[in-house]
Amino acid sequence: MSNTGNIQKTDAETGFSGHFDKVGNDLPGDSTITQMRQDAIAQFNEKGLPTRQLENWRYTDLRFILKDAFAPLERAGSVTAAKLDEALGALGDIEASRLVFVDGYFSAELSADFSTMKNVEAMPLSRALSGETFSKVMKQAQPDLDDSIVALNTAFMADGAALHIEGDVEKPIHLVFVSSGEQQGLVTLHNHISVAKSAKVTLLESYIGLGQYGVQVNSLTNLGIAEGAEVNHIKYQAENLETTHLSTLNLKLDDKAIYHEHQFNIGAALSRHQHFVVFDGERAEFDMSGATLMRGTQHCDATLLVDHKLPEGRSREMVKCVLDDTARAVVQAKVIVRPHAQLTDGHQMMQSMMLSEHCEFDAKPELEIYADDVICGHGATSGQIDEDLLFYLKSRGLPDIEARGLLIQAFVGEAIEKIENEEIRDALTGLAQNWLAS
Amino acid sequence: MLEIKKLHATVGGKEILKGMNLTIPKGEVHAIMGPNGAGKSTLSYLIAGKPGYDITKGEILWDGQDLTAMTPDQRAAAGVFLAFQYPMEVPGVATMTFLRTAINSQRKARGEEPMKTPDFIKLINAKAEIMGVSKDMLRRPLNVGFSGGEKKRMEILQMVLLEPGLCLLDETDSGLDIDALKTVSDGVNSLRSPERSMLVITHYQRLLDYIVPDKVHVLSDGKIIKSGDKNLALELEKNGYADIVNAA
Structure with a gap:
């Protein structure tokens, strides 16, 4: 329509x-x-x-x-x-x-x-x-x-x-x-x-x-x-x-x-x-992971439609969002498993680390399954920086902003650690670690 | 020298330390023993600067500097190191990255140049071997999946690398088998020097067979109620705290 x-x-x-x-x-x-x-x-x-x-x-x-x-x-x-x-x-x-x-x-x-x-x-x-x-x-x-x-x-x-x-x-x-x-x-x-x-x-x-x-x-x-x-x-x-x-x-x-x-x-x-x-x-693989770091009034939306038409496909969506000030992140993933797509393996995970009280995280996983032999799951979490971890890092001499930077990098790390190319992986890890101070 | 003067402190509104006095000159190792809930861990957190632990009266001076006016990282740069009773697992932070960041943060705070990569690798390899920290442990995220003993060895490795002036060991012996206890104690003993003060917090006398203290204090209900030499620990081991606590 x-x-x-x-x-x-x-x-x-x-x-x-x-x-x-x-x-x-x-x-x-x-x-x-x-x-x-x-x-x-x-x-x-x-x-x-x-x-x-x-x-x-x-x-x-x-x-x-x-x-x-x-x-x-x-x-x-x-x-x-x-x-x-x-x-x-x-x-x-x-x-x-x-x-x-x-x-x-x-x-x-x-x-x-x-x-x-x-x-x-x-x-x-x-x-x-x-x-x-x-x-x-x-x-x-x-x-x-x-x-x-x-x-x-x-x-x-x-x-x-x-x-x-x-x-x-x-x-x-x-x-x-x-x-x-x-x-x-x-x-x-x-x-x-x-x-x-x-x-x-x-x-x-x-x-x-x-x-x-x-x-x-x-x-x-x-x-x-x-x-x-x-x-x-x-x-x-x-x-x-x-x-x-x-x-x-x-x-x-x-x-x-x-x-x-x-x-x-x-x-x-x-x-x-x-x-x-x-x-x-058949037997294809889609694996998307994302690191989103937003502050000020920034708004970032990741919306995915994944259509499993044929059997034994594997799909992964994992998005990690770090939000400060009044920033907003949206993650929506809709996974459709058609009647023929038996043995589909699909999983979605959407997580946010909220650094301020005024940021917003909208997470919407969706599954539409028409096949009867599939493994599909989804999850979403929101949290803050762990104060005990922060103290542990600071007690070793890391200034507040560096300790927070390291914990932010650790949080989004899962989204970049599987990058095969080491140079790219290291470059993005560094960017995540320095984001807060930049 | 560490000087704690008439220290009163609260946690969550409850008074835990009630006018505590303690002086540890350079070159000395002092042990603090005491029953559960006496305020031993609170004392170590207060010195290291953990949020939520509030000093209501009194002073904590290190080399004449007022530690309470400093942030935890400033205290670390001034030479304070707390070996945690329960070291934190930090998923996603590579152990090597963490160690290097810690060393270089402290060097920066002291106005020194960052350590060069080859020097850092050489230093880590040498010290890790002494502390029985494997290459595999160094490759993993900090403390993640480590056994209790591995975590304690990692704590002491950090201490050996950072070479602090004031070492606070909070129940470092808990969860250690005899072999690990020996490795950890050797690491601690390697740092004993005329320039360094150490505070060893423990429930049991056993640790003090390995890290022999110059003085032993009994902390009960937020105050030091008795001090003595290493024999006091033996006495406590034999008779328990009850007599001393009741006499105080």
Whole structure:
């Protein structure tokens, strides 16, 4: 059933439509893509921004929060390699092949040369979209999701990473999306990633916000993992505090495909990370863990829909949130187990450490099970820093802020300790430990 | 020198210490014994600065500095170390990370440079071997899944690494078998020096066979009611606390 209850359009809703009227024809792609864009904006115009009436947007009232629609940024601001490295901090030291986008535009200057790299085909989406074959692939991969944010992404998508992983890739691929913060604007990113049978890759995806102006980032990743392939995906979100970060992962798992994700969220005024996961094969594995550290008035929402269509799939969602001041974190995970998906093993855990009396944690695990032989469970907890532990650490000489930092790191540690790449794991552990003092 | 003068303290509104006096000069090891509920652990927490333990009257001075005006980490940097009766398990904090952070926090507070990684590893390996702390224990999160004896060995390892001026040992012998008792005592004895004061809190005389005290005090109902040399401990072991407590 479509939601057409929005009688009067908001400034943001009319704004997005108006921006599309202006720039829609100049966006990259052939007639197939143009049609996709037009269908998408029509869908958005009909539905508007999501409201609390939609169950999966219940705790993030985007229609109310998003006051304006920023116009798409017309050009990339200036970000030097040195500035980028500084902004990436410890993640900048990681040995990886970078694909860098500044204000939504591919930067060849800041990116590695992928042409000679083994088992990887990579190009900016803006270039890929001009090829006829690719647009058909795009159309096929496009999720049929009843979601306004996805519709806006399709309408405005301008650039992103188009990757095909053919075999084992030795070094991590680092997708870096940096906002110069020189002006406010809309950045619409679309990544299209296919991973061939039995291939293995580590993807590091970083969102960094510099400067003072906020941007509206809408990022969608279509990721298809073929039989027996394995993807380790680490997402680091450190946008500036004026930014709205809306992201969607549309993931399809084939037989025995393995997907491990680790999220680390510390940035943006508002961030939403939505996952649409489909078990399209048997014995596949989806394991997502997240560390969310929010303060001030930050709001972070992780909403997942995991659809077990076929037997013997394994899914794990674990999100750990540390909240200070009046920050708010939302974690919703809905796991559907279809009648054929016997022997599904699904588990969800949502936990918060609350550092102030005024923060808010909304946790909503949901299970919808139609098969009769499954193991599924969920749990949610909220707590505070253990004062006895704090005293123990302080009695060894750790100043209050360092002792708290260590306990915060310990709390979110479970969400990052399984990262295979030691450099990335250590970098994120350090960031967690220093978050309070930073 | 540790000087406790006319100390009154409450926990949760209840008075536990009622005008206690104690002086431990440098180079001396003093033992405090006493029946359950006498205030022995309270005393150690007050010196280390645990929240919830409130001093209503009196002073605690270490080297002339007023410890009560300092935060727990400042006390640690000034040389105070409490070996806990029940060391805390800290899931998610790697033991090595913790040890290094503790050492370097104290060095920083004293205006010293952080210890270099190779020096730190060398130091840990040497001291851990002496304390019977295995490589596996060092790799695990701090105290998580350790047996009672392992936790106590880890406490004394921390003490040996941090080289405090004032060592407070709160029932370090509880839960130890004879072999572990010996290892732990050897560790403590290795720190005995003319520059250091030690306070050993225990229920039993047994520990004092290994860590031989210069003085023994009996704490009862929030006050020291009797002091003597190491023979006082033997006497208590033989006759119990009742006679002394009743005589006081």
